Amino acid sequence: MSDTHGSAAGALARSAVEPRVAVTRSGWVVDARRSVADLVLSDESPLAKMLVKGPVTGSLGSALATSFGRATRTEIGGETALVVGSGPGEWFVVGPPGSAAATVAEIEQSVSGRPEFVSVIDLTHGRVLLRLTGQRAAAVLGKVCAVDLEDAVVPDGAALRSSVATVVTDVVRDDRDGTPSFLLHCERSTGQFLAEALLDAGVEYGIETTTLVGLTCTG
Amino acid sequence: MSLTTPNPTSTRVRPGRLAPQPGEVIDRRRPVTFTWNGSTHRGFQGDTIASALAASGVRVFSRSYKYHRPRGLLTADFLDPGCSVQVGDEPNVRGGHRLVENGMVVSSQNTWPSLRFDVKAVNGLAGRFLAPGFYYKTFIKPQLLWPLYEKVLRRFVHAGEVPEAGTGGVSGETFDKRYAHPDVVVAGGGPAGMAAAAAAARTGSRVMLVEEEHELGGHLRWGDADDLATLRDLRAQVAAEPGIEVLTNAVVSGRFDDNWLSIVERGLPQVFERLVKARAKTLIVAPGLIERPYVFEGNDLPGVMLSTAVRRLVNLYAVRPGSRAVVLTANPEGDAAVEDLRRAGVEVAAVVDARAGDTVVRATGRSGVSQVELSTGARIACDLLVTAVGWTAPTSLLNMSGDRPVYRPSAARFLPDPQRMPDDVLATGGIVGDGTVTELVAHATAIAGAAARRAAARARAIGEAVPTRGDDAPALPDPDPTPVDVPVLAPADHPELFRSSTHGFVDFCEDVSSKDLVIAIKEGYDSIELVKRYTTVTMGPAQGKLETVNTVAIVAEATGRTMAETGTTTWRPMYAPVTLGALAGRIHEPVRYSPMQRWHEQHGATPLVAGQWIRPEHYGDPAAEVRAVRTGVGIIDVTPIGKLDLRGPDVAELLNLLYVNKWSKLGVGKVRYGVMCAEDGVVMDDGVTGRLGEDRYLMSTTSSGAATVWEWVEDWLQTSHPDWRVHVTPVTTAYASINVAGPRSRELMARLVSGVDLAPDAFGYMQVRTGSVAGVDDCVLWRIGFTGELSYEVHVPASYGLQVWEALMAAGEDLGVVPFGVEAQRILRLEKGHFIVGQDTDGLTKAYSSAVDWAIKLDKDDFAGKPELVWQREQGPTTQLVALQPVDRATVPEEAAQILGEDGRIAGRITSSRMSPTLGRAICLGQLEPSLATPGTLVTVRLVDGRDIRAEVIEGLAHVDPEGTRQRV
Secondary structure (H helix, E strand, C coil): CCCCCCCCCCCCEECCCCCCCEEEECCEEEECCCCCCCCEEEECCCCEEEEEECCCCCHHHHHHCCCCCEEEEEEECCEEEEEEEEECCEEEEEECCCCHHHHHHHHHHHHCCCCCCCEEEECCCCEEEEEEECCCHHHHHCCCCCCCCCCCCCCCCEEEEEEECCEEEEEEECCECCECEEEEEEEHHHHHHHHHHHHHHHHHHCCEEECCCCCCCCC | CCCEECCCCCCCCCCEECCCCCCCCCEEEEEEEEEECCEEEEEEECCEHHHHHHHCCCCCCEECCCCCCEECCCCCCCCCCCCEEEECCEEEEECCCCECCCCCEEECCCCCECCCCEHHHHHHHCHHHCCCCHHHHHCCCCHHHHHHHHHHHHHHCCCCCCCCCCCCCCCCCEEEEEEECCCEEEECCCHHHHHHHHHHHHCCCCEEEECCCCCCCHHHHHCCHHHHHHHHHHHHHHHCCCCEEEECCEEEEEEEHHHEEEEEEEEECCEEEEEEEEECCEEEECCCCEECCCECECCCCCCEEEHHHHHHHHHCCCEECCCEEEEEECCHHHHHHHHHHHHCCCEEEEEEEHHHCCCEEEEECCCCCCEEEECCCCEEECCEEEEECCEECCCHHHHHCCCCCEEECCCCEEECCHHHCCCCEEECHHHCCCCCHHHHHHHHHHHHHHHHHHHHHHHHHHHHHCCCCCCCCCCCCCCCCCCCCCCCCCCCCCCCCCECCCCCEEECCCCEEHHHHHHHHHCCCCCHHHHHHHHCCCCCCCCCCCCHHHHHHHHHHHHCCCHHHHCCCCCCCCCCCCCHHHHHCCCCCCCECCCCHHHHHHCCCEEEEECCEEEEEECCCHHHHHHHHHHCCEEEECCCCEEEEEECCCHHHHHHHHECCCCCCCCCCEEEEEEEECCCCEEEEEEEEEEEECCEEEEEECCCCHHHHHHHHHHHHHHHCCCCCCEEEECCCCEEEEEEECCCHHHHHHCCEECCCCCCCCCCCCEEEEEEECCEEEEEEECCCCCCCCEEEEEEEHHHHHHHHHHHHHHCHHHCCEECCHHHHHHHHHHHCCCCCCCCCCCCCEHHHCCCHHHCCCCCCCCCCHHHHHHHHHHCCCCEEEEEEECCCCCCCCCCCEEECCCCCEEEEEEEEEEECCCCEEEEEEEECHHHCCCCCEEEEECCCCCEEEEEECCCCCCCCCCCCCCCC
16 A cells, blocks of 8 residues: 555545545645644644564664654655654654655665565555644643653653553654644544544643644744 | 529620631622522622631531531531532532632532421431441341332432432533643642642652642631741742642542552633542642541530631631630640630630640530530530640541551640651651641751652653653753751640540531440440441541541540550541542543545434444445345445454464464465464454465454454464564554445446456456555455455555545446445345354354354364364364244344253354345344254244244355355356
């Protein structure tokens, strides 16, 4: 599977999270609304999402330049990608919409010829990716996630897998222009539920939804 | 000479509101109006319900639990046992704590016909018959009358009412939950708690300061000018520290292992109550002291108050609590209450100094105290009796931490045993000892230093252990390992005053008197724990905070033991009563949706809750859906089918291990059905697995078994064969799965599929291809058929699921394509005789009982469940899966109906049954004894209504197309 499907005219990809106001961008139906609220939730599911597995110790970790529990930005196939050490011997890679096929190919190329057993799967359509941004983002997560999200434990660039509103979720601290921001990556069918749970938890702080943000900061 | 002092009614002032007081918390610029039992009353913002009513001259707030005696204010705070009221739909509101609001509707609880004339007060006359254990002894036999007893007793229960349609809270508000990980939690916001919080925060600790009252300050709030100055200073210190989170109107309700603290916050904006689950690195217990009531005859009469209640009323709420008072004092707080009363214009008729050996013998009056008899023999007319006889250290949180407080006679209270406290729990303030405010602050500051150091050490250990910190993470704390020098805070001497020469109430919540305790002991319940359970003393809403020490003292007196020997009851969570809503908090029950869910909703699907999944059960007529599939074409959303991506050169080895059949020769492009057993040979799952490439497979599982099978696969790989090069990834919802079924399904597919030759000889039964469907690439197509018809299972990259679904519906319009739901699929598969794991099998059904003998390959070297299956084959199965058809074609036996042998014994059960639209008759699958499983055998099926019907065992499992020609075309 790759996220280059739907080349036929009119093929539309839809996230599991229902947009409030729909608009089409890069072949995806996304939320058109751009919020200026201090606390926002965006559906980043159109971003390419790849799962890479290999030995816990070995050259793959070095090639991806990311250790378990951490997330780093890097260039893959000429595009900015976020590589997340999501588990021992497991990484997930997030790239711009439409970049999955090239990213998979480049990672496979980088490990070809090595004795290590490595697999790369495009899970763009199998996962939901949300982004929660704002000074109160950790407070919102603190209502649905039991992990200590303070800077000392989960600083920018931290990655962990935990229960968020009882949904198994990869949580990545990926601040935006100095504002706390968390990427939340879960299995697709529970994405709508997770989004609604976060919006419910954030009502107290005036949370709003906003359009696809992407990986790069606006500066 | 008369010993009775006359009551000079002509000159006394009336209870009511005083002129402004220096420490008052009411806002006189903001009056509020509310009703009490239908009458309108006025108060000010900042008033509690109790203070506002007291200012209006109300003395009786409730009727007691058992005897329905009139009760007034005792403590004038959260613990007040005489002041539980109903506010709107909310029962059991602490009137001494809840702030009064404009429009509030307040009423007394469980009084009939009124608070003033409560018929149930007749219980008081029968008091001698309501001895301890009365309910246990009286309402136990006959059991037949329990429902009647329940109805009667419920009428007498001392509690408010939750209307059936009520929320128990306030409309628009909710119950909430959050997690927290503070370095230091300080339980108690009095002077010691505030000082501790500020000191800990100054070291860099993240502090959570929890105070049960609506504001910080503790006893300083009702103190003198010096106290108020200290209060301002400490509050300023707390406010200056951004690292302190202050939770007022909140309580640390429990301490569990590893300093897991439950904290309940009340009355937040939009949130009725919030449970904070805090993992505190250290806990400082600083709850102060609770004033203890005195036991004597008439001690529950309205107008008998504790000295702290009087001081609260006068100083915080500017309420004059009475007109003429007698004060029994054994400590400075009682002395200060005398001064407060005089300043408030209350005539202090007598000050009885317990330190000099004087005491109160009894109080008398009808609806309130009107006379007090002293140990001197004097009788004094009054409407207020104030007692100040000692303190209880609320050690609950320390007990929950493993501590066993020790009784010290010289101080007349229990004190913590520092040797038994864990490192992450410390105590300060009045619970430890007595002193000036300066001494309390010094002790708290030192304790906070120790707590902060221990918290820092814990934070450092955590920081060094977690993998989430990068190179640029904030520096970890570097705590000073030197022990902190903590000054001694010794408890002051205090006379032991628990009970006078008369008997009175010990537990005001439960209406348990000291006489009840003595009787219980005479009946043999002579341990403190048994006394508690037998009499219910300390089991009311105050949870022993007012009653425990008096109970211990009276039990000790009656048994001849010392208080230390008697010990205390066990203090368990919750420290304070909490609502069930607070414990529930936000309820998260994930639901899962397919990409086509919205379409199903828009097209009238009846939802079916299948585990976490919401699936379409049918679209109005499942029988019509069945007929459409048998005669034309239908499509069903089967996204929940479990799917695992398997990659690596050793996948075939894995499949050979997990399935009962063989996989080594499965070629690329082929699909094979497999049955999976646990080690005990019991069928745990089934499904098909297709080989998509040389080292790439897609395994399907049952919908309900997806997670279990994934764990099963990982378990074998990680524990038994870590040497195998296999990666397994769940991809259940990476694909939207659609089954296109029916004789015209190939025709429909041909209109949308590209890159795959659909001709029967090119893409045959039990084969797999990848191609494009409706313009969507990389779809996986399986030619398999759960329905028994020609069918294609299409796995579409999930984001395009809706597009492909809509394209199939549009392209098949002229073919009469219909969507069909789970119910039609169940009928179709039953007609075909396909079993469902968990429905036609159970937790004991081994593979040879599941009609899959053909698949079991015992000649394989090994596979999960093989030894058990070898044994089962040798022994023969105890039951067999068979297909049955009732002789009466129109009667469908219920699933789980029993199948009886000729001698009437249970010989099996119906596992699946439906009316077949295709055959026009009832059809079944069942588990049956092998002796009755021969085709043509007639068996008896007992229906739920008791009728017996006959059913015939047929050949094979398929009711429709047993040769399988329809699915192989």
